[in-house]
Amino acid sequence: MDEQEFIRRTQACSQKLYWISRAILPNWADCDDAIQEAMLRAWRKRNTLREEAYFETWLVRIVINECKSALHRGRRNATTELTEAVPAPEEPAPDPVLRDALYRLDEKLRLPLVLHYLEGYKVEEIARLTGTPVGTVKHRLRRAKDQLKEELEKGGYVR
Amino acid sequence: MKEIDLRDAFPPMGGQMERTMNRAYARIREEKRMRHKRKITLLVAAVLTLALAGTALAAGYISRLRQNLEAVGAQDAAEAVQEVGQVAEVENYGIEVAETLVEGDEAWMTVRFSTPDDEPMLLALWEDQEGVTIQEIWGFMHMVGGQYGHEDTIHLGHYDEEFNPKGIEDLDVTLHAVFLRPTREVLPASEAKLEGLFPKDLPKDQLVLQNGENFPVYVADWQTMTNKEQNSATDSQKMDGIIAGLEQTGVAKTMQRMEVTVPLRGEDEGEYVYKNVKQSEFQFDGYKVEVEKVHIGELHGEIVLRIIPDREMEIMNMDNDDPLWRSFTVYDDETGRELLYNGSGGTELDENGKVYYEKTIYPFDLGTISGRIRLVPEHTDSDGNTTVFEDEAIVLELLP
Numbered sequence: 007m008d009e010q011e012f013i014r015r016t017q018a019c020s021q022k023l024y025w026i027s028r029a030i031l032p033n034w035a036d037c038d039d040a041i042q043e044a045m046l047r048a049w050r051k052r053n054t055l056r057e058e059a060y061f062e063t064w065l066v067r068i069v070i071n072e073c074k075s076a077l078h079r080g081r082r083n084a085t086t087e088l089t090e091a092v093p094a095p096e097e098p099a100p101d102p103v104l105r106d107a108l109y110r111l112d113e114k115l116r117l118p119l120v121l122h123y124l125e126g127y128k129v130e131e132i133a134r135l136t137g138t139p140v141g142t143v144k145h146r147l148r149r150a151k152d153q154l155k156e157e158l159e160k161g162g163y164v165r
Numbered sequence: 166m167k168e169i170d171l172r173d174a175f176p177p178m179g180g181q182m183e184r185t186m187n188r189a190y191a192r193i194r195e196e197k198r199m200r201h202k203r204k205i206t207l208l209v210a211a212v213l214t215l216a217l218a219g220t221a222l223a224a225g226y227i228s229r230l231r232q233n234l235e236a237v238g239a240q241d242a243a244e245a246v247q248e249v250g251q252v253a254e255v256e257n258y259g260i261e262v263a264e265t266l267v268e269g270d271e272a273w274m275t276v277r278f279s280t281p282d283d284e285p286m287l288l289a290l291w292e293d294q295e296g297v298t299i300q301e302i303w304g305f306m307h308m309v310g311g312q313y314g315h316e317d318t319i320h321l322g323h324y325d326e327e328f329n330p331k332g333i334e335d336l337d338v339t340l341h342a343v344f345l346r347p348t349r350e351v352l353p354a355s356e357a358k359l360e361g362l363f364p365k366d367l368p369k370d371q372l373v374l375q376n377g378e379n380f381p382v383y384v385a386d387w388q389t390m391t392n393k394e395q396n397s398a399t400d401s402q403k404m405d406g407i408i409a410g411l412e413q414t415g416v417a418k419t420m421q422r423m424e425v426t427v428p429l430r431g432e433d434e435g436e437y438v439y440k441n442v443k444q445s446e447f448q449f450d451g452y453k454v455e456v457e458k459v460h461i462g463e464l465h466g467e468i469v470l471r472i473i474p475d476r477e478m479e480i481m482n483m484d485n486d487d488p489l490w491r492s493f494t495v496y497d498d499e500t501g502r503e504l505l506y507n508g509s510g511g512t513e514l515d516e517n518g519k520v521y522y523e524k525t526i527y528p529f530d531l532g533t534i535s536g537r538i539r540l541v542p543e544h545t546d547s548d549g550n551t552t553v554f555e556d557e558a559i560v561l562e563l564l565p
Contacts, residue, residue, distance in 0.1 A: 013190055020186055024178045034176075038185045045189035071481065071511060097181070101173035108174045124171045158169075 007052050007061075016045060019062045022125055023069050029120035030073035032109050037073070044072040066135060070117070077113060107157035115150035118143055257281035258344050258421040265429060274427065280344060336429045343408055344421040437462045439536070439563035447559045451475050452489055454559055457523070461563060463533065468495075468526040468561075470540075471513075478520040481512040490522050491542040491554075498560055499535035504528045536563045 027037035048068050099105040108116060121127040133140040253260045259279035412418055439461040447454040457469040472489050479485050495504040506528040513523045541558040545551045
């Protein structure tokens with residue numbers, strides 16, 4: 007896969023990568039780092055991808071792994087791992103109450119929720135993407151919906 | 166959930182994602198550019214065409230061609246744009262080293278082979294100027310012609326007497342190439358009928374010659390060596406033995422032999438003060454740590470560690486955990502100053518499919534440091550509990 011093809015394919019799934027990184031990492035600066043690292047990793051390892059038809063799934067997995075690593079690094083080494091200058095002010099979410107409620111969920115619940123309801127992944131696909139048993143994904147989706155509903159109610163959310 | 170639109174929880178993708186993607190592409194291009202900068206300018210100085218025309222028989226003959234490197238200094242070499250180097254052509258057989266890339270202790274060469282026919286096969290052996298075989302990491306035999314095309318990338322590693330990776334610096338590498346014409350069907354090992362004494366577990370991409378009697382000849386019965394003793398001149402003898410065997414069994418005949426010497430120049434690592442460590446392996450109860458790479462300069466550096474368990478390790482995913490998936494706090498061992506770094510970690514597979522954990526540490530703002538750095542491992546489990554393993558700290562004694 008040459009550079010142009012790599013760019014074409016990665017751009018085609020940029021929206022997906024955006025939602026997924028957002029689902030795992032609350033801070034855009036971390037998403038930015040993780041996506042860049044994932045892209046570099048994917049570029050370096052592109053020759054290990056045996057079936058190009060699976061490029062998107064493969065890239066999504068890399069992004070998920072990078073974001074997870076960033077999340078753990080952030081927990082462990084918050085004072086030593088951040089080199090970036092103060093990030094530019096971020097554009098606010100259209101619905102800050104929903105945003106806050108969503109980020110109060112554990113990341114393990116948040117990610118399947120976003121994968122399922124935003125990206126339309128089936129439960130089985132989420133299970134494969136995240137290396138989680140199907141039953142666990144189903145359970146987490148249920149818990150995620152319940153907890154999100156609770157959080158929204160606590161925040162006086164009315165729609 | 167239908168009444169809730171999760172998209173409203175996030176700012177629209179807009180320009181920030183586009184900038185992120187563009188920065189990633191820029192980094193990819195920069196990485197490519199830096200790799201190109203380290204490539205070697207290859208020039209043709211002389212092409213000797215031996216007047217040994219006619220039939221090339223088993224003994225073959227050797228045309229020794231030497232390629233000269235443009236006289237450039239180390240700094241220039243690091244910034245030289247690589248040129249295509251026509252290397253050798255004899256009796257319609259040709260070898261062209263299209264480009265080379267040197268990175269640390271490994272090198273890649275894109276080599277184009279030309280043959281008058283479609284089916285010849287090439288065997289190759291690489292040696293440095295002292296006659297020590299350079300390990301070819303991804304095999305040794307290259308098919309050329311027909312469906313196999315006329316271009317291949319050769320991936321080389323250079324090792325010292327103790328088989329430790331050795332930086333490629335000012336190294337002349339000689340390719341001993343033998344064009345063989347198979348007189349039997351050539352096919353992947355996975356399709357060959359491997360019976361009798363022949364191993365049934367050949368790598369699937371291994372090419373063999375089937376001699377027509379369901380009795381394959383394992384052509385590349387030549388393994389890259391793993392120590393200097395084996396890596397000595399006996400390799401070329403062994404290659405000759407293989408070729409003689411192929412000819413005696415009537416499955417191939419030698420069409421042409423060639424030798425080409427290619428100068429390799431290592432990357433310019435002047436910015437790094439330390440590039441080696443005194444001890445590169447640390448054994449602990451149940452696992453070992455291998456130091457894969459250490460580059461330390463005043464501004465930044467890179468340390469790559471491999472944590473290799475004695476047991477099986479799972480591939481990292483979202484929900485599993487392993488106490489050996491570790492982070493490190495890094496100190497200047499003499500001053501006690503904590504060194505700041507970015508880092509990443511993840512599971513990788515070795516060549517045998519065994520899972521290990523690789524941690525990459527990118528220290529920054531290092532300034533002047535002593536020659537010893539201490540890495541103290543820690544592990545944070547999925548519940549956020551951190552355990553520090555002071556007893557399993559490693560101290561790297563840095564060497565230039």
